Amino acid sequence: MVAAALAVVPVARAERLIGLFVALVGVGLAGFVYGLLRGRSWAVPWAVVVLGAAYAASLFLPERGLDRQAPLVAAGFVLLAELSYWTLELRVPISPEPGMLERRSMLIAAATLGALLLASFALAATAVPLGGGALADLLGVIAAIGALGVVAWLAQRERAA
Amino acid sequence: VTRYAAPKLGAYVGLGAFGLLAALVLGRPELAAIAAPFALIAGLGVMLAPEPRITVSVALDRERALAGDEVTAELELRSRRRVEHLEVVLVLPPGIELVEGRNPVLLRLNGREPRTLQLRLRCERWGGYVLGDVAVRARDPLALFTYERRRRERSRLRVYPRPEELRELLPPLETQVFSGNQVSRAKGEGIEFADLRPFVPGDRVRRINWRASARRRALWVNESHPERNTDVIVFLDTFVEARGGTGTGTLDMAVRAAATLAGRYLERKDRVGLVSFGGVLAWLLPATGPVQLYRVVESLIDTEITLSYAWKDVDVIPRRTLPPKALILAVTPLLDERAVATLLDLRARGFDLAVIEVSPVPFVEAGKDELDRLAHRLWLMKRRALRAQYERVGVPVVEWQAGTPLAARVEEVTAFRRHARHARVS
Numbered sequence: 001m002v003a004a005a006l007a008v009v010p011v012a013r014a015e016r017l018i019g020l021f022v023a024l025v026g027v028g029l030a031g032f033v034y035g036l037l038r039g040r041s042w043a044v045p046w047a048v049v050v051l052g053a054a055y056a057a058s059l060f061l062p063e064r065g066l067d068r069q070a071p072l073v074a075a076g077f078v079l080l081a082e083l084s085y086w087t088l089e090l091r092v093p094i095s096p097e098p099g100m101l102e103r104r105s106m107l108i109a110a111a112t113l114g115a116l117l118l119a120s121f122a123l124a125a126t127a128v129p130l131g132g133g134a135l136a137d138l139l140g141v142i143a144a145i146g147a148l149g150v151v152a153w154l155a156q157r158e159r160a161a
Numbered sequence: 162v163t164r165y166a167a168p169k170l171g172a173y174v175g176l177g178a179f180g181l182l183a184a185l186v187l188g189r190p191e192l193a194a195i196a197a198p199f200a201l202i203a204g205l206g207v208m209l210a211p212e213p214r215i216t217v218s219v220a221l222d223r224e225r226a227l228a229g230d231e232v233t234a235e236l237e238l239r240s241r242r243r244v245e246h247l248e249v250v251l252v253l254p255p256g257i258e259l260v261e262g263r264n265p266v267l268l269r270l271n272g273r274e275p276r277t278l279q280l281r282l283r284c285e286r287w288g289g290y291v292l293g294d295v296a297v298r299a300r301d302p303l304a305l306f307t308y309e310r311r312r313r314e315r316s317r318l319r320v321y322p323r324p325e326e327l328r329e330l331l332p333p334l335e336t337q338v339f340s341g342n343q344v345s346r347a348k349g350e351g352i353e354f355a356d357l358r359p360f361v362p363g364d365r366v367r368r369i370n371w372r373a374s375a376r377r378r379a380l381w382v383n384e385s386h387p388e389r390n391t392d393v394i395v396f397l398d399t400f401v402e403a404r405g406g407t408g409t410g411t412l413d414m415a416v417r418a419a420a421t422l423a424g425r426y427l428e429r430k431d432r433v434g435l436v437s438f439g440g441v442l443a444w445l446l447p448a449t450g451p452v453q454l455y456r457v458v459e460s461l462i463d464t465e466i467t468l469s470y471a472w473k474d475v476d477v478i479p480r481r482t483l484p485p486k487a488l489i490l491a492v493t494p495l496l497d498e499r500a501v502a503t504l505l506d507l508r509a510r511g512f513d514l515a516v517i518e519v520s521p522v523p524f525v526e527a528g529k530d531e532l533d534r535l536a537h538r539l540w541l542m543k544r545r546a547l548r549a550q551y552e553r554v555g556v557p558v559v560e561w562q563a564g565t566p567l568a569a570r571v572e573e574v575t576a577f578r579r580h581a582r583h584a585r586v587s
Contacts, residue, residue: 115198
């Protein structure tokens with residue numbers, strides 16, 4: 001349901017190339033369903049990326065100002081990812097003690113709420129005029145490269161384990 | 162403890178990095194707002210994932226049980242830190258089933274507070290088991306890291322076969338020289354009346370039958386049968402077995418019958434030995450007493466089918482395991498040529514032999530097509546011919562099927578021996 005809602009957002013916002021949007025979110029949903037049904041955890045982030053790409057494209061077709069609903073979309077993506085990974089965990093036949101499922105549900109709800117607040121804060125921060133320039137761009141590039149480096153390091157650790 | 166990152170961690174870091182990069186390239190702060198929660202959850206996960214030091218111990222409420230009994234396993238879990246998500250599984254070997262309790266179980270463990278889980282287990286099949294293989298998997302609250310540990314403790318559980326009801330035992334043709342509970346066929350000093358005979362010098366006065374002497378106007382004395390013990394050898398055929406879909410097979414039944422017979426003869430103060438004749442030859446010299454019962458049963462529960470193509474006959478059995486005049490009770494499915502030939506050979510050597518055939522027929526389906534059914538009929542006929550071959554040489558063969566009492570089959574053997582002659586085999 002969350003995935004469907006996230007798929008509807010870019011299609012509803014798009015004014016052109018609706019067929020392309022439908023195809024894009026369709027691929028995302030198909031990957032997501034495949035991952036859940038076959039227990040393939042790698043399919044979840046790819047589905048999120050495709051749905052996120054559709055949302056990103058909808059910001060440009062047509063070009064709009066700041067999307068005030070972005071925090072809701074961010075919370076939706078976090079909720080989608082958390083629920084997906086939980087679903088994959090529950091594929092293992094295990095008998096939970098009373099209260100375990102409720103506790104996990106609360107944790108996911110807290111993560112979603114936190115995502116909503118963080119995204120709102122991040123979006124609000126963009127409204128603060130800090131200026132720009134080459135230095136800011138350089139910092140951004142360094143941060144992105146650093147993030148990718150962390151990804152590579154974690155991937156290597158996971159393979160070694 | 163093996164720690165590894167869950168796929169979720171890589172995915173969240175990747176989504177965070179990709180989103181932030183896309184926001185930078187495309188100049189859309191919305192993408193940064195979407196990516197930031199993923200990056201933050203990943204960062205928090207890395208920072209707030211200390212290794213939980215979990216210790217597990219397993220204890221059983223007893224070390225010995227009968228097949229069908231229930232035992233309680235207690236798992237005690239401890240951790241220095243609180244573990245929000247802990248999966249625990251006690252690996253149960255085949256033959257041990259969970260009756261009550263959760264296994265595997267997902268639970269929460271408070272730091273420094275031991276947690277005890279109780280599992281009721283049913284011993285479905287006899288055998289020697291080692292329990293205590295416990296796998297635990299812990300996750301941090303955000304489920305980004307997984308910690309796995311496998312604990313192998315040695316909690317031994319010996320499950321003995323449940324004995325069959327057996328009131329009457331098969332009497333041997335000949336007894337040994339030691340005192341026991343079996344009335345000998347020979348005449349001698351004893352309680353059981355055997356016959357009358359004329360008095361001869363040297364007879365004790367108290368043996369004179371005064372009533373018979375008065376009637377015959379000459380001294381007559383009572384003769385009696387002495388009470389002697391017997392040597393019983395339980396011969397267990399372990400070359401092959403027939404096994405059904407329910408998990409039971411001829412070996413299970415054979416072991417149960419062997420344990421029952423050994424126990425009952427030992428109760429009667431007879432000497433009992435065991436020959437496990439199969440791919441692996443195992444034996445116990447005849448002895449008496451409760452210690453011997455434990456030896457026999459311990460030996461029986463370690464019995465298994467070991468595939469072997471090597472020809473084996475009576476020569477490989479140590480001589481001392483087969484004392485003269487011993488009653489040999491063979492428990493066999495009569496499926497392997499080597500066991501069949503060895504039993505005939507024992508009979509030819511003059512041993513008192515009785516065969517309890519643990520019938521493999523219920524475990525074999527006739528097949529669907531005509532040819533299979535024909536083969537099945539031929540096989541059944543061949544088995545009948547084999548039984549007849551034993552009976553021709555004076556060996557009683559009784560067919561024991563699952564669900565029928567062993568006592569009735571033993572009674573059949575007794576009846577056969579009552580009417581059959583002790584034949585000599587050339």
